[in-house]
Amino acid sequence: MPSHTPLVTRATDAARSAAPGLAALTPAERGTLLRALSDVLRENTDDLVALADEETHLGDPRLRGEVLRTRAQLEMFAEIAEEGAHFDVMIDRADAAAVPAPRPDVRRMLVPLGPVAVFTASNFPFAFSVLGGDTASALAAGCPVVVKAHEGHPRLTDLTAALAAEVLPPGALRVVHGRDAGRALVTDPAVQAVGFTGSTTGGRALFDLACGRPDPIPFYGELGSLNPVVVTPAALAARGPALVNEYVASVTRSQGQLCTKPGLLFLPDGHGLGELLGLAVGAAVPAPLLGPWIGDTYRATLDELAAHPTVHRLAPAPADTGRAATPADSPSATLLTVTAHDLRTHPELLRECFGPASVVVTYISTEDLLATLRELPGSLTASVHGQEGDGELSRRIWSSLRAGRLIWNDWPTGVAVTRAMHHGGPWPATTSPLHTSVGSTAVARWLRPVAYQNMPEALLPAPLRTANPWRVPQRTGR
Amino acid sequence: MPSHTPLVTRATDAARSAAPGLAALTPAERGTLLRALSDVLRENTDDLVALADEETHLGDPRLRGEVLRTRAQLEMFAEIAEEGAHFDVMIDRADAAAVPAPRPDVRRMLVPLGPVAVFTASNFPFAFSVLGGDTASALAAGCPVVVKAHEGHPRLTDLTAALAAEVLPPGALRVVHGRDAGRALVTDPAVQAVGFTGSTTGGRALFDLACGRPDPIPFYGELGSLNPVVVTPAALAARGPALVNEYVASVTRSQGQLCTKPGLLFLPDGHGLGELLGLAVGAAVPAPLLGPWIGDTYRATLDELAAHPTVHRLAPAPADTGRAATPADSPSATLLTVTAHDLRTHPELLRECFGPASVVVTYISTEDLLATLRELPGSLTASVHGQEGDGELSRRIWSSLRAGRLIWNDWPTGVAVTRAMHHGGPWPATTSPLHTSVGSTAVARWLRPVAYQNMPEALLPAPLRTANPWRVPQRTGR
Known part of the structure; x- marks a missing residue:
């Protein structure tokens, strides 16, 4: 069992408090927030890259490219949040003539899971770190994030988080350090899902913790591959x-x-x-x-x-x-x-x-x-x-x-940051073959469906209203 | 560990052999197969209902209604398979000007996971049994199914399976009986996912087995609720x-x-x-x-x-x-x-x-x-x-x-069989809050994404081709 970790509890308490506010943001507000994070990276690229190079030795050109990639990810998820396709709205009108029984009005959309944990990778100090794809997709979904920092770039992690905090609502993004903190995070009752990029051994140990909780939670681990x-x-x-x-x-x-x-x-x-x-x-x-x-x-x-x-x-x-x-x-x-x-x-x-x-x-x-x-x-x-x-x-x-x-006739390295990209695969490549940590559908990892039955227009959440005030895509069943 | 269960191995071997053929069926062929199962239920309703009433005491009217519901489910998944929306196709064309790097052509679709196991429920001897929603959605996805029969209606289970076998490809649907067989099924290397409807205790034990495999697999358990x-x-x-x-x-x-x-x-x-x-x-x-x-x-x-x-x-x-x-x-x-x-x-x-x-x-x-x-x-x-x-x-x-x-202003019983329906929820209602066992998205439980990079038209699977021979919905990214 994890040792006493008051910093984790403070972070997850803050995330729990931030969750309703993040979930209630309009698509435009979520987009603004993600674009602000991209701007933070742009405005502070020199400082961030210098620190990243000290800690990772990956070199200036690669790291500057990675900042651009990370900004592209944040902006892609901003677009997705703004369009509202991630709500995956489906509407079935009432049907008194349906077989085998009359049907009520049923409308379905996806809602945020709540606070999530993100374990960052050593080899991408930007693209799979504090403001990487896991965080960007979780914030697009409306979920607060508690990041378990990788020990390979702790100072860069703290600097990035401090800069991000200036543009994010309180509690939306926190960082914790150390293996004990990581284990405590996976078993913290407030945490509703985990994203992880790292080794098979480390990922499997945390997957087992997530599945072994009294209330098991989804664990999305990207564990590597022979390719x-x-x-x-x-x-x-x-x-x-x-x-x-x-x-x-x-x-x-x-x-x-x-x-x-x-x-x-x-x-x-x-x-x-x-x-x-x-x-x-x-x-x-x-x-x-x-x-x-x-x-x-x-x-x-x-x-x-x-x-x-x-x-x-x-x-x-x-x-x-x-x-x-x-x-x-x-x-x-x-x-x-x-x-x-x-x-x-x-x-x-x-x-x-x-x-x-x-x-x-x-x-x-x-x-x-x-x-x-x-x-x-x-x-x-x-x-x-x-x-x-x-x-x-x-x-x-x-x-x-x-x-x-x-x-x-191409090579697997250099994963394109594009909507259709799938970065995942059957075990042991990942712990969850249905999901991806790159591409637009990465946001689906942090959402769960809710159906609204027989609900008057005024009680429906905005994405499900017939008036469709947010202009989100709505599919209508038959 | 499960005891020796040669019948399970025979069933999963057959399912493994059937998998490529089922995966290769066209949308029209999958629809035909599912509609044939609905016809089987229609043609044999009297015999099936009589046997079901003997074994479950649910009564003729309720059981006839349930047969109609089960047929409606099979026909809904036939429509979904025919439309091809479940492939969830997304296409990103190559972009030489993309930031931070030129992008190759990337096209993503969902493919079947392979053989799946379905644990049937006692309280719905048709709608959550051999030809129930789990089986219908898995076949729509292109996955062979091995059913763990519920001990509450074993003869009905065998009769339904025998009738279904007359219209299905060999190995597409098998039945096994008994708790040992159930445990062996969840740990069988051929089985790639599990659907379960039943008690919290039984579901949790099988969930733990699925997560504890050397190669963990998704386990979709619907465990009940206080409502x-x-x-x-x-x-x-x-x-x-x-x-x-x-x-x-x-x-x-x-x-x-x-x-x-x-x-x-x-x-x-x-x-x-x-x-x-x-x-x-x-x-x-x-x-x-x-x-x-x-x-x-x-x-x-x-x-x-x-x-x-x-x-x-x-x-x-x-x-x-x-x-x-x-x-x-x-x-x-x-x-x-x-x-x-x-x-x-x-x-x-x-x-x-x-x-x-x-x-x-x-x-x-x-x-x-x-x-x-x-x-x-x-x-x-x-x-x-x-x-x-x-x-x-x-x-x-x-x-x-x-x-x-x-x-x-309505009651929770009498779940409408409609596309937007969500039948699921956070633990302990289910083991997987992202998924549903009723409604059109139930099919997503049995599919995993694959991205195709830089692939000439002739090498692409039909749903991803620019010519779109199956006329499936294709989303094009930006």
């Missing part, structure tokens, strides 16, 4: 060398610290790309990892995978490892290799290695490939690089695995 | 006697064996309706309960509530209980009474008593009423009987509690 990428024989023949460079760029982007990093590249056996892969890896510039909690796990996982009797080091080549050595906190990229047969017969190899490493898996036939794909755990993404004529093969590949995003 | 009904002082003055008769009719409908039965009626103190309540209860005709598993729990719960020092028996009056005695399997209706203050200070009284009993709660002021409503657990429904001028009071009542359906 298989398949190169077809035709694509290998047509553009193998180009794919090598794209692959290594995707693996080393943000030092491999992305949950969409391609962890497995399936190449036809005898691909002949070993030397090019080695050159590409050698050309990649090492950079510091986010912190020791990443580095320690990264090296331990990589060492275990590399020591497996079926696994070989592909790049840097074993002879080069001395030369290519870099400081412990700035590891150079590493590629391992294994056959498809060995991968599917050794499930202990099916582990995410968070950092600049990936495994090249060689397959000898379509059946060998598909048999291995069928053994993969659920992923956030699954990609195919193919040529015209690979349509049937691609369909067989995608139907052999389970993933939240299927990609053709 | 508070508030009569305002103005409504009492205007139509107290009429409300008495409506209330007792709602409490005794189907012998009180409805999860929407009003378990708590809040009346102003000094309501003066005691005698009328006694007469109405005395006039209600006792009928057999569904079976001993209901009767035993009903009597035990009622006895415990009635023995509580703060609770008094209102009807039949204590002196009449001898005269009003009915056979043990056909209990007469019983009303208890307690003050609002005592109810909120004795949470052990906040228990559903499944059967023909209800508690009249007297309140002395608006504050007394609201303070008590704030202590109620989540409910499926919450009703207010009021007059013009009670608008502000009603809003305060509804904002003091949490329920899935809010009702004005």
Whole structure:
């Protein structure tokens, strides 16, 4: 059980007090609030990026891009709140002739769940942090947020929250620090749902706490993924060398610290790309990892995978490892290799290695490939690089695995912030395959339906009124 | 751990084999299949109702009405499958000018989760059983179903399943019997989600099994509810006697064996309706309960509530209980009474008593009423009987509690089978406040999103194609 955590109780009490006011905001008011948060990020970009770089080592260009992305997210959810589509209004008029019984007037809309907890990620100090997609979508839904800060960027978290507090109603957004506080948050009676981005181990432990409450609550955990990428024989023949460079760029982007990093590249056996892969890896510039909690796990996982009797080091080549050595906190990229047969017969190899490493898996036939794909755990993404004529093969590949995003001739890293984006997938990619933490439907995680029966116009909430004062989309049933 | 259950494995293997075929059906084909199930019920109504009455004692008129309702449900989900709105298609075209980065073409739709398990209810041998709403919505989604039969109507379950098998693809619908089989089903690796209607105890045990799997799966449990009904002082003055008769009719409908039965009626103190309540209860005709598993729990719960020092028996009056005695399997209706203050200070009284009993709660002021409503657990429904001028009071009542359906001047029993209906609510009404087991959105429980990135038209599933061959609703983002 969590230890005594008065700061958590103060935060959730404040959130509970703020909930009715946030829920009552008009669509325009919610939009204004989210746009104000985007403005806060714009006005303070220099200070925020400087502090973020100190704490995360992700570098100025990446961090400035991430601020832009985070602002785009806030503005997308502002638009969604303003349009009111998230109310998901459905209206059935009374029908005295209905079978098997006369029907009353029934109108349904979504209402906020109440205070929610958001556990932020280390690898996106803006886009999946205090004002990231979880917070933006929860505020769009009308839910107060208590953020569990990631220990990787505590000062940035506090600065962002302090700036946000200047434009938010009291209690709408609070921050707590520390693992005990995180556990206390998940079991706090005021908290009605949890968003989490992080490791499988940490996410599963908190998921179990959420499910084990006397009153279980939804837990939306994004836990990471192997993100298989398949190169077809035709694509290998047509553009193998180009794919090598794209692959290594995707693996080393943000030092491999992305949950969409391609962890497995399936190449036809005898691909002949070993030397090019080695050159590409050698050309990649090492950079510091986010912190020791990443580095320690990264090296331990990589060492275990590399020591497996079926696994070989592909790049840097074993002879080069001395030369290519870099400081412990700035590891150079590493590629391992294994056959498809060995991968599917050794499930202990099916582990995410968070950092600049990936495994090249060689397959000898379509059946060998598909048999291995069928053994993969659920992923956030699954990609195919193919040529015209690979349509049937691609369909067989995608139907052999389970993933939240299927990609053709493109790479999984660099998740587009767009309404239709789905960032989720079957376990262990997430704890909730129905939901996404990116894209417009992320707001649905924080809402529950309520039906209003036989209600006069004056008693109906604004979105359900026939007069439709907020001009929200209303579907009418039959 | 579940004991050896080869029948479960045979059923889930068959479901796994059937899944790709069901998922590939066109909207028209899914509609045809669901309409064929409605036809099966129509053609065999006499046989089915006769068997159902033997096993449930619910009576011919109610059971024929329930068959009509179940057919209406199947036909509603046929329409939904045919329209294709459940694919929830969203399309974002590529945008080279997007901030912070160019965007690829991203198209999102919902796909079936795979085989699902459905635990049927004792009190609706058609509408929440083999071909009930859970099965109809899962088949509309494209998911095979393995039904855990309720022990209350095993022969009806087998007959219905046998008739359905004549029109369904092999493996699309199987039935298993027994508690061990139920537990094995929830932990079977093939099963991807569970629908459940039943008791809080049974539902919670299975929910814990689903969450505790190595790969947790969604569990949609509808567990019952207290369904508070508030009569305002103005409504009492205007139509107290009429409300008495409506209330007792709602409490005794189907012998009180409805999860929407009003378990708590809040009346102003000094309501003066005691005698009328006694007469109405005395006039209600006792009928057999569904079976001993209901009767035993009903009597035990009622006895415990009635023995509580703060609770008094209102009807039949204590002196009449001898005269009003009915056979043990056909209990007469019983009303208890307690003050609002005592109810909120004795949470052990906040228990559903499944059967023909209800508690009249007297309140002395608006504050007394609201303070008590704030202590109620989540409910499926919450009703207010009021007059013009009670608008502000009603809003305060509804904002003091949490329920899935809010009702004005109507009763919670007799759930309308309509698209906008929400049959759900916060814990302990259900295990998943975001979802419903009645209404068009029930289908969403069995679907998960998939995004398709940078996909040529030929590789896209039909609902996502620009040519839109199935003519499904497509939303285009900005």
